[in-house]
Structures are given as structure tokens and as C-alpha cells.
Amino acid sequence: MAAYTLPSSWTHNPDLEPFGYDPDTAANLLEAAGWRKINRNGARVCIGCGTADDNNRLVLRLLYNDSNNIDRQVALLIARHLSRIGIEIDVTGAGNAFIEASGQRFDLYLDSSDTSFPVQLDKSWFFSPENDVVSSGSNVGSYINPDVTELFNAIRTLDGCNMDERRERYYELERQVQADLPYAWLFTPYEMTVFHNSIQNVETFAHDPFANIHEWSVWKMP
Numbered sequence: 001m002a003a004y005t006l007p008s009s010w011t012h013n014p015d016l017e018p019f020g021y022d023p024d025t026a027a028n029l030l031e032a033a034g035w036r037k038i039n040r041n042g043a044r045v046c047i048g049c050g051t052a053d054d055n056n057r058l059v060l061r062l063l064y065n066d067s068n069n070i071d072r073q074v075a076l077l078i079a080r081h082l083s084r085i086g087i088e089i090d091v092t093g094a095g096n097a098f099i100e101a102s103g104q105r106f107d108l109y110l111d112s113s114d115t116s117f118p119v120q121l122d123k124s125w126f127f128s129p130e131n132d133v134v135s136s137g138s139n140v141g142s143y144i145n146p147d148v149t150e151l152f153n154a155i156r157t158l159d160g161c162n163m164d165e166r167r168e169r170y171y172e173l174e175r176q177v178q179a180d181l182p183y184a185w186l187f188t189p190y191e192m193t194v195f196h197n198s199i200q201n202v203e204t205f206a207h208d209p210f211a212n213i214h215e216w217s218v219w220k221m222p
Contacts, residue, residue, distance in 0.1 A: 058087050126182075127139060199218055
């Protein structure tokens with residue numbers, strides 16, 4: 001995903017592209033920051049990095065929800081890819097990882113969410129200062145950008161709720177959030193729902209294929 005908005009949403013900025021996969025550049029940035037690989041297969045160590053004592057290994061703890069099988073698989077993939085550039089990952093599952101993450105004492109935190117129809121467009125609870133509250137707020141990364149906060153407020157209070165004006169503000173909002181990168185958005189699955197042609201009156205919505213199931217009817221195939 002390019003940013004926090006689903007690609008299927010009318011609020012998604014089509015001009016944004018996801019960040020590319022570039023482990024070589026990532027490794028070069030770590031080298032430049034003083035995290036050096038002293039042997040081919042080992043983790044990086046601090047050599048004049050200025051953010052840790054010299055010779056400390058670069059080890060990060062990745063917290064995830066171990067009740068979610070997809071999260072577990074993604075966490076292991078992240079650890080595997082980061083290890084290739086010399087970042088050692090301690091993968092830690094928790095029954096409710098969000099409760100631990102809300103304490104705001106973590107290195108890396110992996111979360112996922114399911115979105116039902118109608119999609120909630122206002123995601124300000126992830127980005128607003130009032131939700132930057134230790135042990136209770138949703139803004140676990142303490143991300144604060146006054147321009148982003150103002151855009152959320154402007155969209156919420158726009159006179160007449162003009163769709164075109166709201167769309168432009170959502171586009172700018174997504175652009176700013178992507179530039180700041182408070183999160184690394186990974187993926188959203190493509191879903192295909194197939195119905196037998198004997199089922200009549202089917203109307204589906206994104207993430208809700210059974211939206212009008214109470215109106216369905218079935219005619220007997222000859």
C-alpha cells in the first residue's frame with residue numbers, strides 16, 4: 001500500500017506509489033549511520049553510531065499478535081528480510097499485542113485490521129495528539145503533525161460536505177502522511193467473491209459480499 005488508505009477507496013490519492021523494495025539502499029543507510037557489518041553473516045554493530053555504545057549489536061524486538069496466523073507469517077517474513085541487511089530481530093508474539101504496544105515501549109510493532117462496509121474514512125485516531133496517551137491511546141507511535149491534524153478537522157467540518165473538496169483534502173492528507181511515514185503500510189489482500197448464477201438480486205460491496213443477503217433468492221436450475 002502507498003499509505004493508509006485502501007486502494008479501492010475514493011479518498012485514495014492515485015498519484016502516490018508504494019515505496020519500492022530496496023535492501024541495498026537500506027544497507028547503505030545503516031552503514032552511513034555507523035551501524036557496520038563486521039562479518040558477512042553477523043548482525044551489525046555500532047561503530048561511532050552515536051545512538052548506542054560502540055560494539056553493541058543492532059537487535060530489535062518485533063511485537064505482533066500471536067492469535068493472528070497471518071500476522072505471525074508476516075512477522076517472520078519481516079525478520080527474515082531485515083536479517084539480510086544485518087538487523088537482528090527478536091520476534092515476540094503476545095495475546096493482545098496492542099495493549100503492550102499502547103505502553104509505547106517497543107522497537108517494532110506489527111498490527112493488522114479488518115475493514116467492513118461502510119468504510120470508516122476518518123482515521124484520525126491513529127494520528128491525532130489527543131490519542132497520544134500512554135497505555136490507552138491509539139497513536140502508539142506518538143506521531144504528531146499539526147498540518148495533518150488540521151486537515152482531518154477541515155474534512156470533518158467542511159460546509160456542505162462537497163465530495164470534490166473532500167476528495168482533494170483526503171488526497172493531500174494521504175500525501176503528507178506518506179511523506180512523514182509514521183507507519184510502514186504493507187498490503188491489503190485482493191478478494192474475489194463468486195456467486196452461482198442461480199442466486200438472484202445479489203449486490204456486493206467492498207469487504208461485505210453478503211451486504212443484502214436478506215434480499216437474495218434462488219431459482220432451481222433446470
